Amino acid sequence: MNRIFTLIVLLGLAIHSGDVSAQSKVWSDIQESSARVAGLERVIIPNKFRMLELDTTGFLHQLRSAPEEFSQSVYNNPLIISLPMPDGGTQRFRVSEYSMMEPALQQKFPDIRTYNAQGIDDPSATAKLDWTGFGFHAMILSAHSESVWIDPYVRGNKTYYMSYKKSDLNPRTFMEHEPLVDESTQTGMTTSRVTGGPCVAGQIRSYRLAVACTGEYAVAVGGTNATLLHSAIVTSVNRVNGLYEKELSIRLVLIGNNNLIEYLDAATDPFTGNNVATTLINESQVVINANIGAANYDIGHTFCTGGGGLAQLASVCATNFKARGITGLPNPVGDAFDIDFVCHEIGHQFGSPHTFNAATGNCGGNGSTVSNAEPGSGSTIMGYAGICTSTNDLQLNSDPHFHAISYDLITNFSRTGGGASCGTLLNTGNNAPVVNAGSSFTIPINTAFTLTGSATDPDGDPLTYSWEQINVGGPFSNWNTPSGNAPIFRSFVPTSTPVRTFPRWFDIANNTTTIGEILPSYARTLSFRLTARDNRAGGGGVCYAETSVIVSGTTAFTVTSQNTATNWVANGTNTATIAWNVASTTGAPFNVANVDILFSADGGFTFPYTLVSNTPNDGTQIITIPSIPTIRGRVMVKSRGNIFFDVNTGFITITSSCSAEGAIVSPANTVNTTAGNAALNLGLSPQYSTPFSPAGSLEVTDPATSLAVYNSSTFACQLFSNQMRYDTYTFTPSITATYTFTLTGSFPTIMNLYNNSFVPDNPCSNFVRSNGTFNGVSVAIGTTVTQALIAGNTYTLVIGTFSATQPTLPAPYSVAVSSASPVGGVIYAGTAFYNNPGAGFSYTYIVVNNATGNIQGISATSNLTNSSTYPAGSYTVYGLSYSNSIGNLNTFIGGSFSNLTNSVFNNPSGFCANLSKNVVQVNIAAGPVPVRRLELSARRQDRKSLLTWITEEEQNTSLFLVQRSKNGNQFDERLGQVAASGNSQGIRTYQFTDERPLSGWNYYRIEAVDIDAARTFSNTVALQYDGAGNPVLVYPNPASNWVLVDQTIAQAGRMTWSVLDGKGAVVARGSKWVTNGPDRTQISLESLPAGVYILQYQVPGQQAAYVKVVKR
Structure with a gap:
């Protein structure tokens, strides 16, 4: 019986303190209740985070020993620290200090410090760290996970911190405060692509940055004094540098007297336009010029709280325009401000217009045909993610990288355009990757394809890759109604592989569509770029290569068979016919004479099985049904010598008299070790499924989202603003049947069923059914959900609270699962299930030599420690479930692996066996590490x-x-x-x-x-x-008013020297005549403020030398 519950609309944010098992020496996990400090404000409030306490004394002791960036100490005597990750555990980073303040400004704020960090456990990770008047902050960018942030839990306390992911932030926070103003445009732009930008590496282009702020900004960031106000500015600029250095090899350094334009009081600051962008952008130029001097900075920007974003395009170095940039949010801190806004506006100042192609919502009228390379709202820094209406919003906030078109515009401007007329160069010693995007191909319309490239890095740095469409100049439109040269494939966060399939495999496997991904439906040329990044902290190396895909013809290449549910029976002789529409692809311009036919047992995510290889592209092929028991089989017909393919849309169920089940093996991590090492005793085991019934307890630490229930009037999902804390259970039904889920727990508890995955940012996405029903007035909450489910499909059950206060937490619950029509159905955890074949079957492991394709050995225990049997080489290990009626498997050792697979796939009655759905890669070196x-x-x-x-x-x-x-x-x-x-x-x-x-x-x-x-x-x-093999001594260091340079001169002539500040600008210079023999030179530092400098000196016949000098 349903109980009626009056709907209460509540607003709130959830807080989660992650469970952890590993702690570093200075970080310790605590409960959130231990960190509440009376009278202090929380300004960044993620939905979920890891709560931590920091030993500030010990941590500061570590940071103070950090070597200077680019120095040999970074490698000879590195500082290695551990940073806590949101999901538990820590990751190690190699840390170096860099100054993003000129020496005069650093002297004014000696306790504010900034750092670069390079990942050790994850070499693709780079981080920007700082210690300011507000404590510690970190931004971590990685190819293997989303961006991670570490910030103080409350403003004003340096002991308690949160570690969280970008996705843990409430996206509505960004949209509520998005100010949205038109930005200045540059005249003379065309609809053609700009020239590709140069590869960057080896040098950072450093610009003198002047950041002014309104008094309102000072109040908003807690800037109650000059140090705290400056601290907030430093954290934001440091994080901007983290992106610009990695993506563009550009650095911003705060000018020596920036404190003159950091205003604490709105009543006395010179600005009147804090809330009016068009006023403030002009005041920014006037105020910065008046206080700093037009010749004393390269780019200016003003922070505020109500002005939104406005910037003069390509204005860096331009005397009358270089301070025309402003950014403001009511809460001007964190990712939403630093990355989504400040990086975006400064991107305009460096010459990049917007990259989106939508014309709805705030995208309307703000686009540029010189850079509109992203469908819909776009997702990169220069896009408008989340603010172009739901029709065109690819996502709710920006990903932390620049699109290839933005890269071209900014690097061209900063290296050879107007932005090259100021700034200085700092040598990094880094080298750019070498990239190959492959040949161009011609494909039919509406046909999926895969692009494959490659790259190498001269320094051995781990590379990340992004394939992006770079067509521009097309008409603005919705993402799914393109015309002309409009973009049709969105950008994704760079990955560790140089391969991308269009559209994504997830969509191919699920017959779904991701917003911003649509196949080409008319003849056109698609231009693509493969960008490789080396992710070097403090100054990345980036390079690229391009290729094209020509779309031709009027018909798609499609598989026309098995597009509805199909049942096959494998007995070794049964056959099936695969059919496809050739779409005139055998001749020019496609020239695909033959195809490969592949099979997937996991619903289309992987295709490890070849049914037929190199068969004529004639539209039909009879295949022997393989003995691969599955209910989620799919077939791919793949062009040979080209890049296009298609996959059937219906699931294929294969039954067999053979009930062997290879399942998946675990652990499946790649093993890299030496011959005979104990690590080669792999300890593998097959992972068979067991039925389960969801049970748990809703806690105050669970993540939160908005309440979703069933609307009986609209027959659809109804979303409310009630805060729902929730648990999720992903499962797969064992049979196709009608299932009933019966909930036992505290009233009112919500139980929702979803197809595929649950999306917390959009609780109505994939919604199927709920125990809560809204009739237009109130919500009735029952105890059951009944729904027909398909065997092998993936579903998610969500158990949640009705509101932030109901039911009272903790709230234990359990769910009973039953089926009817037919009975006997159960659910298995995860996205697939594997039945243990039971008695009469055994399990063993097949070790294949990757160099020869032959079976190296067979081991029932997955023990590869015998160095005679398994010497140095590369191997692939498969699990094999087999009937005990099979004779000696060792007869396959030394033969081709295909001999075994032919028996497994084509002889189920006489050779009942099944290979695992995954494999383990093993790489064995010649011997023990010495x-x-x-x-x-x-x-x-x-x-x-x-x-x-x-x-x-x-x-x-x-x-x-x-x-x-x-x-x-x-x-x-x-x-x-x-x-x-x-x-x-x-x-x-x-x-x-x-x-x-x-x-x-x-x-x-x-x-x-x-x-x-x-x-x-x-x-x-x-x-x-020096040239005579003599050591060169520079002392005292640190110095007060002078330093001495002792060396032996091998060749008479003039010795010259220069003193450079932290930006690379020359602040003192001199020269003298030297003769052969010992020499001592005194170099004056008396006129210089305290700070860190570089002494550059050169003697006759020798290259210039550089020494860091500290002036006290």
Whole structure:
């Protein structure tokens, strides 16, 4: 019986404190209740976060030991810290300090510091860290997860912190405060693409930034004094740098007297336009010029609270326009302000218009035909994600990367355009990736395709990739009604693979459509770019290559069979016919004479099975039904020598007299180790499914979303603003039947059923049924949900509260599951289920040599530690479920893996077996790693280099090779070798002397080699000498009014020197005549303010040398 419950509309945000099992030395997990501090305000409120306490004394001690960026200490003596991740555990980062303030400004705020960080556990991760008057902040960008943020829990407390993901922020926060004003445009633009921008690497272009702020901004960020106000500005600019350095190799450095334009009081500041963008943008130029001087900065910007976003396009370095940029939100902190707004507006100042192609909502009238390369609202920094109406919003907020078109516009402007007339260059030593996008192809209309590229990085940095469509100049339109040159494929966050399928595999497998992804329906040329990023902290390397896809013809290449549910029976002789529409693709311009026919057992996500290879592209093929029991089979017909394909839309059920089930094996992580290592005892096991019934408890720490119930008037989902804390259960039904879910728990508890996945940002997406029914006046809440479900499909059950206060939490619950028509149905956790075949069957593991394709061995225990059977090489391990009636499987060892697969797929009655749905990759090196720890240090000894290294746990170590390099990249010079001890458990020390160091920098490293030729390398260290091999001394350092340079001059002539500030600007210079022999030069620092400087000096016959000098 239903109970009637009057609807109460409530608003609120949820807070979650993640459970964790790992803690670092300075971070510890706490309950949120322990962090409540009376009288302090929360300004960033994620829906879900990890609550942490920081040992500030210990952490600051770590940060203060950070080496300066680009120095050898970054590699020789790195600072490694651990940062807490939102889902538990920590990740390690290598940290270096960089100053985004000129020395004069750094002197005014000595306790405000900024840092770069490079991921160690995740090498693709880069981070920007800071310590300010508000405490610690971190922004972490990674190719393997969404962006992570660490911020103080409350403003004014430096002990308690939140670690959270960008998606944990409430997207409505962004939309409520989106100010939306037209931005200045640049005249003379056309509808043609601009020239591709240069690859960036090796140098950062550094610009002097002046940031003014209104008094209203100071109040909003808690800037009750100059230090706190400046702290908020530093955090925002530091995070902007995190994106601009990685994506564009551009850095912004706050000018030395920026404090003059940071206003604490709205009553006395010179601005009248805090809430009027068109007024404030003009005042920004006037105020910054008047206080800073037009010649003393390169780009200016003003922060406010009500002006929204407005910027002069391509205005950096332009005397009369370079401060025409403003950004304002009522709550001007965090991701919404720093990334979605400030990065966006500064992007305009660097020459990039908007990239969206929609004309609805706030996109209307704000687009540009020189850059409209993203369908709908766009999703990158220069798009309008979330503010172009639901018709065209690809997502609710921006992803932290620039589209390829924005990259072109900004890099061209900053390297060869107006933005190249100011700023300075800082050397990073980084190299750009080398990219190959592959050949162009011609495909039929409305046909899926895959683009495959490649890239290498000269420095060995881990690369991330993004394939993006780069057509511009087409008419503005909705994403799904393109015409002309309009974009049809959206941008996604860069990934770790240079392969992209159009549309996404998720949509192909589920027969769905993602907003911003639509196949080409008319003849046209699609232009694509593959961009590779090396994700180097402090100055990334980015390069690209382009290709095209020509769309031709009037008919799509489509599979025409098995597009409704199909049943096959495999017995070794039964056949089926695969049919497809050739669409005239055998001849020009497609030239596809043959196709491959592949099979998927997991609903179309992977196609590991080949039914027929290289068969004529004639539209029909008879295949032998494979013995691959599944209820989610799919068939792909794939062009051979081209990139297009199609997949049937109906599920294929294959039944067989063979009930073997390979399931999936676990753990499935790739194993990289050495021959005979204990890690090669893989410990695999098949993961068979067991039925389950959802049960748990709703807690105050659960995530929250908005309430959704069934509307009996509209026969659809009804959304309310009530806050619903929820648990989710993803499951798969065992049979096709009508299922009833019966809820036992506290009233009023909501139970909703969803097809596929539950989307917290849109609780009505994929909605199927609810125990709550809205009749237009009130909500009736029952205890059951009944719905017909299809075997093998994925569903999600959501159990949630009715509101923020009802029921009282914690609220335990349980759900009973039954089926009718027919009875006997159960549900399995996850997206697939695998039945244990039970008695009469065994399980073993097949090890395939990837180099030969032959079976290397078969192991019932997945133990590969026998180095004779499994020597160095690359292997793939498959699970195999098989009937005990099968004879000796060892007869397959040494033969082709295809011999086994043919028996498995084509002889179910005589050879009943089934391979696992996943595999494990194993890479075996030649032998044990020769040494666990290898650390190198170096010092000058007279005119020689004394190298000292320590080892720990040597294993069969043979010798150490001493290597030297002129540039730190290519170690092609071997100085000598030192015999190793062979085996040791403790710490051992070795030394080697370089008798003749090179002039300039000498880079050294040690290569350890064991008796099996396995190798490992030490860290790299460096020493510098003058032309005679003499050490050069610069002292005292830190210095007060002067420094001394002691060296030996080999060639008479004029010595020159310059002192550069943190931006690279020359602030002092001098020269003198020197003669052969010892020389001491005194260089004055008396006129310079305290800070960090670079001393550049050059003597006759030698390259310039650089030394960091600290002026006290």
